[in-house]
Amino acid sequence: MIPHRTRQLSRKIDCTSRTVSRFSTTSRRNGYDDTIQNLKIGKHTRVIFQGFTGKQATANAKESIEWGTNIVGGVKPNGSGEHLGLPVLPSVRAAMEQLKPHATGIYVAAHQAAAAIEEAIEAEVPLIVAVAEHIPLHDIMRIHSVLATQSKSRLVGANAPGIISAIGHCRIGFQPLPTFSPGHIGIVAKSGTLSYETVGSLTRAGLGQSLCIGMGGDVIAGTNFVDALKVFEDDEDTEAMILVGEVGGTAEEEAADWIRDYKKRVKDPKPIAAVIGGFQATGRRVMGHAGAWTGLGEGTAKSKYDALESVGVTMVDHPAKFGGVMKDTLAKSGRNQSAAQAQQQQRRSYHTYRRPQLPPPSQVPTQKRSLHLTADQSANLLQSYKIPISPAPSTTEPSHFLGITVARSARSPCIICTPTTDPSALTHRVRRIPFSYLTGPTPEALDAALSHLQLSSAPPTTKAQTASLIQNLWTLFREKEAIETSVSISLSSNSDALTTHSPYLFFDDAAYKSNGRQADLHALRDTSLLPSTELEAEKSGIVFVRLNGPSPDRPDDLNPNNLVGTLVNGAGLAMNTNDVVNLRLSTPSDPNAKPTYCANFLDTGGKATAATISTSFKLILSDPRVSVVFVNIFGGLTLCDMIAQGIILAFKEVGVNKPVVVRLRGTNEGLGQKILEEASLPISAFDDFEEAVREVGRLANASANGEALKM
Structure with missing residues (x-):
């Protein structure tokens, strides 16, 4: 049943300015986690398209309708009439009132996508699927600050192939339909192409799929591995699960923690298999996907592999092996996996992952990006935000690492800090302290950072300087749409003054390339x-x-x-x-x-x-x-x-x-x-x-x- 509207938008969302949306609620608010069940799509799901009359949306809608997806109409801003024999309405709110959809697929360009997502949240569409790549990170953080305050809408994506029910013949996304076949294996994936490989392998082995969820490769995902696993656990159509992960973030390690608990509390857990991409990637490069880089203290491909293997997940080194692996796994588990209407029955040999023995990655990744600033440019930019940069002090003086970056799992910005800059200890002692994009660092977050930096007992002047530094880094982070703004700080033994040195600035180029923002910053590119x-x-x-x-x-x-x-x-x-x-x-x-x-x-x-x-x-x-x-x-x-x-x-x-x-x-x-x-x-x-x-x-x-x- 579609829930009636219980919220009003108290302030209009404007992605191109610094205004931020706020929702007020007139009913009890349970939180974003309550929307996980909205991922259960199928024959019953009524779907609308935003950007319905566009070329790509039209082609996708025709294909999806022919496959069996129950598309009931679409939205064109200020438009009306019919398209593909279905109603076109001027707004998502009008579509909700007249068409009563369960889900919306957003088929607009990246520079329009954030506003389209926000319109769908305001209208309380239960499931919002955003496939666009290159949506600016700060727009996504603003969106998640809104999603965190409500319990009606669930987001899949962005930068994801979407979500598809092979059993229910419901596709919201751009997945290649000939690859899919109805069956009982649930799949959640960061990578679109690896998920297609996975599906193709299953179909060729005579195994079909139940629900396939594209987590997407962005820095922040609207739906993550744990969200999908919770759906698969309760889904009667799903008899086994597959995770497709890659380097970047900690979602795979969090999934491993959930699986460990799941196997303890469930008498007959469903089999789980996985593949991880990125063993050859380093922390120094963005490997295609916006989120495919290893931040300080985040897991490598190897640590993700180890975490999943340690909780009994069957690992493969290439998704083409999933067909054979899952066929054997299901047979051993005694589960009745129905054979799909596979195009071809063929059993291929497989072996589980023999991990490559590679040198460990650098302890302190230095992100190479498309925007390169010289040392002088970085120092000048920081100076304009009241952050003077000095030469690094002697190695005998202790240094601390401090900055603002993204807490991927919390879907928010955070303070990142360690009480040391010693490479051998840095990654193990890093702490992320999330805070709301709406409010900035709270007094509680500042106190937590000072405590972790071991500065709680420092002189009041030092603590005040540190708190001011955090606020200035946050202002730079927000106004210049950064992914990370960090420095090292040292406290001289002869005074209470902080020395700020060794800056590291990492900017989101999508803000400029997709939306034309931060042109002055990107004009510095050499x-x-x-x-x-x-x-x-x-x-x-x-x-x-x-x-x-x-x-x-x-x-x-x-x-x-x-x-x-x-x-x-x-x-x-x-x-x-x-x-x-x-x-x-x-x-x-x-x-x-x-x-x-x-x-x-x-x-x-x-x-x-x-x-x-x-x-x-x-x-x-x-x-x-x-x-x-x-x-x-x-x-x-x-x-x-x-x-x-x-x-x-x-x-x-x-x-x-x-x-x-x-x-x-x-x-x-x-x-x-x-x-x-x-x-x-x-x-x-x-x-x-x-x-x-x-x-x-x-x-x-x-x-x-x-x-x-x-x-």
Whole structure:
């Protein structure tokens, strides 16, 4: 039943200004957690679209309606009439009153998405699905400050493929429908492409899906792993669960804590399996997804893997193995997993994750970002916020780390602090103290920070200076839409004065790129500090990161002509591809084979074109270390036939002079494979991931040994 309106919007939300929305309630407020059950979509779910008449929304709606989704109309601001034979209304509030939807899909561009989400919250739509990428982080934090005050609306996303019930034939998002089949396995994923791989593996194994929830790859997610697991636990249609995680944040560790408790309190717990992407990622780079970076004190891919494994989760190293894993797991558990109407029954061999032995990441990640400020620029910016920067004191004086950043799980800003800057202890002693985006740091938060910094007994002057510093960092964080503003502080033994040094500023470039805000800040960007390949990639919407191999401190470990250039669609799949290639080929089973590693991370993005693929080849082949190119595609929005055409274009325009191994799966995979076959080019094409990786290893090793390559 749709709840009647019990709240009024007391102040209009304005994402482009510094005003912030507030809701007042006339009834008992239970909190955002009470909205988790709104995720249970199915045949009963009445869906509207915001941005209904747009090109992408129209195409998506036609496909979803044909599949069986109960779309009852849509919204066009100040519009009316019909579209696709369904009513178009001028506002979400009008749609709620007349169409009584259970869910809304938001199909508008990133610069309009925040306002659309807020309109849906104001109208109390039970489920809000936001698929847009590049919504500014501070808009999302403002949205969550509103969501935290109410108990009617649940958000999925943003930067997520959406949510889909294969049993109920209800899709709110852009998932590739041919991949899905009705069944009883629930999936929650950060990565869209890895979730499609997971679904495809299950379907090929004759196993279907119940509910698939896209958590999304943003810094803050409206729905996280634990939220989804709670739904799967109580869902009668779900007999097993799969988590698809990646580097960044602590959501996977929190899921492990929930699973530990779940297994203690439930007599017959449902089986759970998982995959983690990002073993090759470092804390120094954003790996495609906005949230795919490791903050201070956050878990690495390895710590996430260890946390889940420690509570009995079955781990795989690539999602293509989930079909075999879940088939065996369900058989052993005695659960009656109904066979889906699978397109193909095929059992593939699998093994659980053999963890790569990699050097530990830097203890203090230094985020490289698209906005690079010089030391003088950072000092000048901080000075304008009454934060003078001094040279770092001698190592004999104790230093403390202090700043403002994002508390991902709390979905809010926070004070981040440690009583030391010693790299060996820093990550273990870090503390995040969340506070509301609406109010800023409270007196209680300031006291907690002083206590953790071990400054509670400091002179009053020192404590006052520290509190003032926190407020100034917060003002800078908020006004410049930062992701982190932090410094180190030292207290001189000869005075009560604080010395502020070693600043670290990390800004959200989506605020500028999507909404045109912070133009003055981004005008400071010095592109001469960026590699030319990264600048060229950026112009084409490609994320390209040149990798140094497993041990940057020991470059002799690498054979300079024995690296694999990877070209992948989707950040999560790109990370996982690099993980598995390094895992398989860095310790080859053949004693005569030489270790092989990945040369780069390359994410073409979810909407790659033939021209994008051609540019990607150019970027990869500019690295003389590359001996073979591995194209790994799982088609969702990216069509396999378009990828094939892009590869052919690259051979014509770029002059590809290295062997190419292509693995195509997903939308239009048969057509893509046919295009490559008819092109008669020196390309090794596969649909099986493991076979493709083995061929990559063979070609790379032949190159290292100076052998003539046989394609």
